[in-house]
Amino acid sequence: MPNSNLQAKEIRFASCPQGEPSQENFTLTTVDLPELQPGEVLVRNSFFSIDPYMRGRMNEGKSYILPFALGKALDGAAVGQVVQSRDSGFPPSAWVLSFCGWRDYFVSQASQLRKIDATQAPPSAYLGVLGATGLTAWVGLNDVARIKEKETVFISAAAGAVGSVACQLAKLYGCQVIASAGSAAKVAFLKNQLHVDYAYNYRESEPLRQLEIAAPDGLHVYFDNTAGPQLEAALGVMRNHGRIVMCGAIAGYNAPSPGPKNLHQVIIRRLRLQGLLVADHLHRMPAFLDEMIPLLRAGKVLHQETVVDGIEKAPDAFISLLQSGDAHIGKLVIHV
Numbered sequence: 419m420p421n422s423n424l425q426a427k428e429i430r431f432a433s434c435p436q437g438e439p440s441q442e443n444f445t446l447t448t449v450d451l452p453e454l455q456p457g458e459v460l461v462r463n464s465f466f467s468i469d470p471y472m473r474g475r476m477n478e479g480k481s482y483i484l485p486f487a488l489g490k491a492l493d494g495a496a497v498g499q500v501v502q503s504r505d506s507g508f509p510p511s512a513w514v515l516s517f518c519g520w521r522d523y524f525v526s527q528a529s530q531l532r533k534i535d536a537t538q539a540p541p542s543a544y545l546g547v548l549g550a551t552g553l554t555a556w557v558g559l560n561d562v563a564r565i566k567e568k569e570t571v572f573i574s575a576a577a578g579a580v581g582s583v584a585c586q587l588a589k590l591y592g593c594q595v596i597a598s599a600g601s602a603a604k605v606a607f608l609k610n611q612l613h614v615d616y617a618y619n620y621r622e623s624e625p626l627r628q629l630e631i632a633a634p635d636g637l638h639v640y641f642d643n644t645a646g647p648q649l650e651a652a653l654g655v656m657r658n659h660g661r662i663v664m665c666g667a668i669a670g671y672n673a674p675s676p677g678p679k680n681l682h683q684v685i686i687r688r689l690r691l692q693g694l695l696v697a698d699h700l701h702r703m704p705a706f707l708d709e710m711i712p713l714l715r716a717g718k719v720l721h722q723e724t725v726v727d728g729i730e731k732a733p734d735a736f737i738s739l740l741q742s743g744d745a746h747i748g749k750l751v752i753h754v
């Protein structure tokens with residue numbers, strides 16, 4: 419039965435993009451919310467996450483996660499507060515993490531939600547530095563790369579959500595950090611706020627040349643967020659037995675990106691390339707938070723985010739996330 423008091427706004431998936439997404443792939447709709455049943459809660463979202471992997475969910479076909487359903491609301495990570503409850507474990511005003519982004523209000527089984535501690539950090543941090551984003555960076559460095567002190571690490575898309583956490587952790591682990599990004603403002607952020615050892619704009623300089631200058635003895639680890647030309651450059655300067663964390667391939671999300679022409683370097687240099695999907699590592703969340711919350715509270719890790727106000731701005735924010743440039747630094751979130 420509809421809850422006569424309340425309607426919700428949601429953004430629906432209207433059509434599959436060909437190449438870059440555009441406004442016409444999304445529609446903003448108002449829906450009636452149902453009356454609460456026992457065990458359910460009504461949540462008002464405060465922030466939801468916009469992520470590059472969502473572009474893959476706009477394509478038809480099999481992937482590691484189901485595609486978005488045409489005509490239905492998009493979804494993804496969100497944080498919000500309970501406003502009505504029929505579950506004693508989730509009283510009104512409790513902060514919760516859900517997978518019900520791209521909308522302002524929603525009704526859910528309480529069992530589908532995870533409580534978050536908003537006294538430890540701002541709620542939006544649980545979408546970024548304390549959420550799947552931060553976990554991706556932490557698992558990529560610790561469990562996949564098995565990084566060691568004094569190693570030389572290159573991180574691409576370094577001023578973004580995952581990249582900015584990876585840079586900070588690698589510095590804290592005592593590594594030499596080389597970082598690339600697609601604008602002067604991002605390069606300045608990497609140098610001045612994250613204190614990486616070397617940062618450059620990969621769009622205005624030749625990536626291989628930059629890596630040769632920054633790491634004359636080669637890279638122990640490449641944390642790859644882009645694939646494409648930057649992966650090719652890294653393959654050209656890896657040390658023997660180096661490790662490449664294959665985290666993202668954003669250079670090819672909107673249009674196919676040419677693969678590296680020098681893949682044979684994997685054999686010559688006896689490299690280990692390993693794909694990472696954060697969903698396989700959720701059991702590491704408690705250990706990650708045990709390390710990360712004290713670092714954040716001590717100011718040793720920066721919670722860097724770009725907040726876009728208004729649910730109706732989410733499609734444009736998502737479109738810009740898939741482009742290089744200054745539109746966001748750190749984690750991009752929508753403030754509802």
Ligand SMILES: NC(=O)c1ccc[n+]([C@@H]2O[C@H](COP(=O)([O-])OP(=O)(O)OC[C@H]3O[C@@H](n4cnc5c(N)ncnc54)[C@H](OP(=O)(O)O)[C@@H]3O)[C@@H](O)[C@H]2O)c1
Pocket residue numbers: 469470471550551554575576577578579580581598599600601604643644664665666667668669670694695696697739740741742743744746748749750
């Ligand atoms: N494997 C996993 O479980 C997992 C989890 C989270 C994220 N990821 C991946 O990690 C990567 C970063 O994700 P994020 O959430 O942290 O996003 P993000 O870095 O905050 O945002 C994406 C950034 O990618 C860069 N970019 C866009 N088009 C590009 C292109 N053609 N070539 C090179 N760079 C381009 C842009 O930065 P510049 O201006 O610097 O170019 C953009 O700001 C993505 O590939 C994502 O799919 C993987």
